[in-house]
Every structure is written in C-alpha cells, then in structure tokens.
Amino acid sequence: MPETAAVSIRNLSKSxxxxxxxxxxxxxxxxxxxxxxxxxxxxxxxxLLRCINWLxxxxxxxxxxxxxxxxxxxxxxxxxxxxxxGMRARLGMVFQGFNLWPHLSVLRNVTxxxxxxxxxxxxxxxxxxxxxxxxxxxxxxxxxxPYTLSGGQxxxxxxxxxxxxxxxxxxxxxxxxxxxxxxxxxVLGVIKDLSKEGYTMVLVTHEMEFAxxxxxQVVFLDKGIIIEKSHPSEFFENPKTDRVRxxxxxxxPAV
Amino acid sequence: xxxxxWGLLIQGAWTTLWISGxxxxxxxxxxxxxxxxxxxxxxxxxxxxxVYISLARATPLVTLVLFIFLTAPTMGVNLNRNVAGIIxxxxxxxxxxxxxxxxxxxxFSKEQREAALAIGMTPxxxxxxxxxxxxxxxxxPGLVNEMSFLIKGxxxxxxxxxxxxxxxxxxxxAVTYDPLPPILAAAVLYMLIISLLVWLQRLAERKASxxxx
Ligand SMILES: Nc1ncnc2c1ncn2[C@@H]1O[C@H](COP(=O)(O)OP(=O)(O)O)[C@@H](O)[C@H]1O
Ligand SMILES: [Mg+2]
Numbered sequence: 151m152p153e154t155a156a157v158s159i160r161n162l163s164k165s166x167x168x169x170x171x172x173x174x175x176x177x178x179x180x181x182x183x184x185x186x187x188x189x190x191x192x193x194x195x196x197x198l199l200r201c202i203n204w205l206x207x208x209x210x211x212x213x214x215x216x217x218x219x220x221x222x223x224x225x226x227x228x229x230x231x232x233x234x235x236g237m238r239a240r241l242g243m244v245f246q247g248f249n250l251w252p253h254l255s256v257l258r259n260v261t262x263x264x265x266x267x268x269x270x271x272x273x274x275x276x277x278x279x280x281x282x283x284x285x286x287x288x289x290x291x292x293x294x295x296p297y298t299l300s301g302g303q304x305x306x307x308x309x310x311x312x313x314x315x316x317x318x319x320x321x322x323x324x325x326x327x328x329x330x331x332x333x334x335x336x337v338l339g340v341i342k343d344l345s346k347e348g349y350t351m352v353l354v355t356h357e358m359e360f361a362x363x364x365x366x367q368v369v370f371l372d373k374g375i376i377i378e379k380s381h382p383s384e385f386f387e388n389p390k391t392d393r394v395r396x397x398x399x400x401x402x403p404a405v
Numbered sequence: 406x407x408x409x410x411w412g413l414l415i416q417g418a419w420t421t422l423w424i425s426g427x428x429x430x431x432x433x434x435x436x437x438x439x440x441x442x443x444x445x446x447x448x449x450x451x452x453x454x455x456v457y458i459s460l461a462r463a464t465p466l467v468t469l470v471l472f473i474f475l476t477a478p479t480m481g482v483n484l485n486r487n488v489a490g491i492i493x494x495x496x497x498x499x500x501x502x503x504x505x506x507x508x509x510x511x512x513f514s515k516e517q518r519e520a521a522l523a524i525g526m527t528p529x530x531x532x533x534x535x536x537x538x539x540x541x542x543x544x545x546p547g548l549v550n551e552m553s554f555l556i557k558g559x560x561x562x563x564x565x566x567x568x569x570x571x572x573x574x575x576x577x578x579a580v581t582y583d584p585l586p587p588i589l590a591a592a593v594l595y596m597l598i599i600s601l602l603v604w605l606q607r608l609a610e611r612k613a614s615x616x617x618x
Contacts, residue, residue: 203523231527239525249520253539263524266534308520315524 154217156181156319156350157202162211164197164374171197173374175211179319179367184351186361186382189371190397195354198371199323202352203241204234215240216318239267242312246324248304250296250311256283257292260311268315275314282310286340302333306340313344320344322353358401362386370394406586410577414587417573418594424487424567425556428494432555433548435495436502443503444510454503461500466561469493474565490562498555505547509540545609553602557595570594 157179164172171194179185187195200206202213204221213220220237223229229237250259260279264270270278283289286306296304305325312320322341326334338360345351345364355361361368361382368385370378370393378385378394389395406414443454461469470493477484484492513536521531560571568576574591578584 205519205523231529235522235525235527235530238523241523243520243523245516245520247516249516251517251520251535253535253542262534263526266530267525312524 153181155179155214156183156216157352158214158217159198159202160212160214162198162201162208162213164194164201164206164208171374172201172208175371175374175376177369177376177379179350179352181318181350182348183366184345184349184353184364185367185369186365187352187354187369187371188356188358188361188397188401193371194374195371196323197374199243199321199352199354202319202321203238203243205243235267239263239315240318242315242317242320244305244308244312244320244322244325246327248296248301248308248328250304250308252296254295255292256288256294256296256299256307259296259307260314263311264314279310279314282313283307285313285343286310287336300333301329302336305329305337309337309340309344318350320349320351322351322355324354324356326355326357356401358386358398370397406577406581406590410581410587411590413573413577414570414590414594417568417570417591418598420487420568420573421556421559421570422598424490424562424569425494425552425559428491428498429552429555431491431495432498432502435499437506439499439503440506440510443507458500458503461496462504464497466493466497466558467564469497470561470564486562486565486567489565490567494555494559494562497558498551501551501554502548505544505551506540509544510536512543513540542609543613546606546613549602549606549609553599556598556602 155178157177159175159177162172162175163170175198177185187198189195197206201208202215202220204213207221212222215237218237221229221234223233251262254262257276257279260282261270261272261275264275264278265272280289280292283292286309288303288306288310291299291303291307296307299307309325325341326337329337334357338357341351341353342360342364353361353365362385363382365382368378368380368382369376370385370391372393377391378389380390385394386398389398439454439458443451445451464472470490473493473496474484474486474489477489517535517539518531521535522528526534560569563569563572570591574584574587577587581587
C-alpha cells in the first residue's frame with residue numbers, strides 16, 4: 151500500500167472578489183519531502199500555502215493532511231472551531247513577518263501553544279522549548295522579548311515556536327524575504343537542518359539556490375496555475391516552459 | 406478649618422472615591438463586554454449599543470444623574486441616592502470605555518491572530534492569551550484618562566443630594582461662613598487623586614510603547 155501523503159491537494163480553486171487566484175491546483179507532498187513553491191509576486195503562492203491550513207478557505211477542491219480532510223468535517227459541514235484548531239495544530243507555519251507575540255518572552259512564545267493548546271505542563275513545555283531553542287541557536291535569549299531581537303533571531307524563534315507543536319508538516323511563506331541580506335543565511339541554515347532531519351516542508355521562497363539545494367520537488371505557479379512540477383535539477387537545468395526560463399533568468403542570473 | 410471640618414472633608418472625599426471607584430470598575434468591564442458585542446456585529450444589538458453609546462456620550466452627567474434618579478421611581482424602582490449616582494456614572498463611563506476598547510480591538514494586529522490560529526489556538530484561547538493581555542495594556546492610557554474625567558465629573562451626583570467631596574464644602578462653609586478654605590482643601594484632595602491616576606497612566610504608556618515595536 152502506498153504511504154499516505156503528508157499533504158494532498160486536489161483541484162483547489164480560490165477567487166478573491168471575482169478574480170481567480172488559484173485555478174485547479176493539485177499537489178501531493180510525501181512524508182519527509184521538501185517541496186518549494188516558486189513563482190513571481192502575485193502568482194498565488196501565499197494563498198496556496200494559506201489554504202493548506204485554512205487561513206484562507208478554498209472555493210473548490212479538497213485538502214488532506216495525513217489523510218484527514220481539513221476545513222470540512224466527515225458530515226460535509228464546515229468544521230467546528232475546535233476541530234479546525236485540532237487540524238491546524240498538525241501544521242506549523244512560519245510567516246514572512248515572523249508574527250511573534252510581543253507580550254511574551256522568547257521562551258513563552260515557544261511554550262504558549264504546547265501549554266494552552268496541547269495541555270502540556272509548564273515543565274514539559276519548557277523542556278521541549280529549550281531543546282528547540284538550542285537547535286535554532288536561541289537558547290541564551292530565552293528571557294528576552296521579541297522587540298530586542300534582530301529579524302533573523304525573530305524568525306528562528308518563530309520556527310522553534312512552530313516546531314514546538316510537533317507538527318506533521320512545516321509551511322514556510324518567504325521566511326527570509328523580510329530580512330537584511332546578512333541575516334538570511336542563519337535562517338536558511340536552520341531550515342536546511344530541518345530538511346536533513348527529515349521534516350516534511352512546503353516552502354515558498356525567492357532563494358533559488360537554496361530551493362535547488364533542499365527541495366525534492368519544485369512547483370512553479372503562474373497566475374494561479376501550476377505550470378511546472380519537477381525535480382530541482384530538472385527544473386533549474388531543463389525548464390519545460392519559456393515562462394520558467396524567463397523567470398529563472400530574472401531571479402537567478404547565470405553564475 | 407477645625408478637625409471636624411477636616412473630618413467632613415475626608416468623608417466627602419471617601420464618598421467621591423468609592424462611588425467613582427465602583428463605577429470605574431464596572432465601567433471598564435462593561436465597556437469591554439460591549440466592545441466585544443459590537444465587534445461581533447450582531448444585527449439589531451449592534452445598532453442598539455451604538456445608540457446607547459452616542460446618547461450616553463452626548464448627555465451631560467448632571468442630566469443623566471437627574472434622569473436616573475427621577476425616572477426610576479416612575480418605573481416602580483426606589484433607588485437610593487448613592488445607587489442612582491453609581492448607575493449614572495457607570496452608564497456614562499461605560500460608553501467612553503467601550504469606544505476605547507473597540508479601537509484597541511480594531512487596531513490589533515491581524516498577523517498575531519493568524520499566528521495564533523495557525524498554531525492551533527481556538528479563537529477563545531487566542532482572545533484570552535494573546536489579544537486581551539495586549540489590548541489591556543494598550544487601552545490602559547485611554548482608560549485611565551477616562552477615569553480621571555469621571556472623577557472630575559463626579560460632583561454631578563451632588564444634584565441628587567449625595568454629599569461628595571464638592572458638596573461637602575458647602576456644608577462646612579455653612580457653619581464657618583468662610584467658603585474658601587474648604588474649597589481649596591477639596592481642590593488639593595482632587596489633585597491628589599488625579600495625580601495618582603496620571604502617574605498610573607505614565608506607567609501604562611511606558612508599557613504600551615514597548616508592545617508597539
Ligand atoms: N485577502 C485577499 N483579498 C483580496 N485579494 C487577495 C487577498 N490575498 C491575496 N490576494 C490577491 O491574490 C493574488 C495572489 O496573492 P498571493 O497569494 O499573496 O501571491 P504571492 O504570495 O505569490 O505573491 C494577488 O493578486 C493578491 O493581490
Ligand atoms: Mg506571498
């Protein structure tokens with residue numbers, strides 16, 4: 151029997167105010183796989199990612215997380231808030247703007263959901279959080295508040311916060327786009343480590359070299375349609391469409 | 406002024422403090438509840454609350470105090486003066502507080518909400534753990550400001566015979582025939598109360614500015 155896909159998206163469509171932003175998108179992410187979503191600005195990458203955890207509600211199609219449908223319960227009715235929260239807890243999301251909670255220290259940002267969503271004791275949550283902060287190199291900053299951190303440090307905390315829920319899949323929406331160039335590397339380093347540890351990840355990024363290095367699959371979105379889906383070496387060396395060829399020339403001038 | 410005059414003055418100050426204090430405490434919580442109901446935009450209720458807020462904010466406190474005190478008996482409720490005063494002050498301050506809370510809700514960052522929902526919080530956990538602690542801090546300067554407005558407006562309850570810090574000065578000068586000393590003393594006591602609030606407000610503003618980053 152084939153393994154259940156970590157994420158399975160079938161025939162997803164989504165419009166905003168009558169404009170179709172995603173058109174009949176289908177995509178499977180296998181456990182342990184890293185999938186990068188590329189495409190120019192406005193092509194629907196964020197919307198696709200945000201549909202996966204139901205921050206946006208698709209108009210058509212279905213999305214399954216490890217076999218279970220998100221957003222729609224077995225009876226076909228919209229999920230209750232509690233059911234939806236339970237599904238979302240299985241997905242970690244990292245945002246372009248970090249979105250840390252400014253009233254909580256680094257450590258409490260990471261323990262908040264394990265304690266108040268999963269019901270862990272403070273001691274258990276602290277232990278789990280410290281191991282993750284260690285992993286992202288932020289353990290010594292545990293008592294600090296977000297406003298004292300650099301962008302790269304904030305993003306590493308945000309990654310630890312998402313990992314603390316032990317999600318089945320990590321979703322990254324341009325995690326380095328808001329960073330000063332010299333801080334990009336420290337965040338990409340963390341994501342790369344996660345890929346080596348076998349985390350399942352869906353990554354929207356403009357870092358072409360990085361996408362090429364970590365991805366098992368590259369997906370190219372153009373005006374809400376997946377026009378290429380291939381192995382990174384194939385994608386970067388032998389793009390099938392002119393559209394992708396032009397995109398690559400602009401984004402990753404030949405070195 | 407002799408010691409009995411001071412005693413009366415302190416009693417008046419105490420009356421002002423506890424009547425305002427109760428109104429403030431209820432008004433802050435009710436303001437939050439009304440803001441929540443308004444943000445939920447429940448039809449009809451939303452409009453009704455909007456009308457209440459406009460009316461309560463437009464009505465002079467003295468008018469509101471008299472209105473409550475005089476209409477309650479016609480509806481078969483006999484209100485003691487103090488209770489009537491508390492109800493009027495509460496109706497007034499609740500309306501202002503509701504608007505302060507509401508603007509904090511509306512200005513709250515959508516990004517933090519998404520981070521909370523994405524990680525698996527229900528809207529209620531998000532409200533309690535992420536939003537409320539922050540809007541409390543950001544609303545505090547406005548709320549404290551409104552508290553000092555309320556205290557400065559509280560002599561309105563004298564029209565229905567409550568002997569507060571302002572009214573008591575009349576009583577004292579009726580005996581001493583020298584109105585100035587008690588009024589000056591009352592002014593000093595008002596300033597003490599208000600400056601305590603101003604100090605609290607500074608503290609709140611300093612905390613709030615840290616969250617804004
Ligand atoms: N909440 C929204 N309301 C209306 N339009 C939106 C919304 N979110 C995204 N869009 C539009 O959908 C299109 C795709 O956006 P997005 O998914 O953010 O693209 P990308 O992440 O690839 O830059 C854009 O034209 C954007 O303006
Ligand atoms: Mg985007």
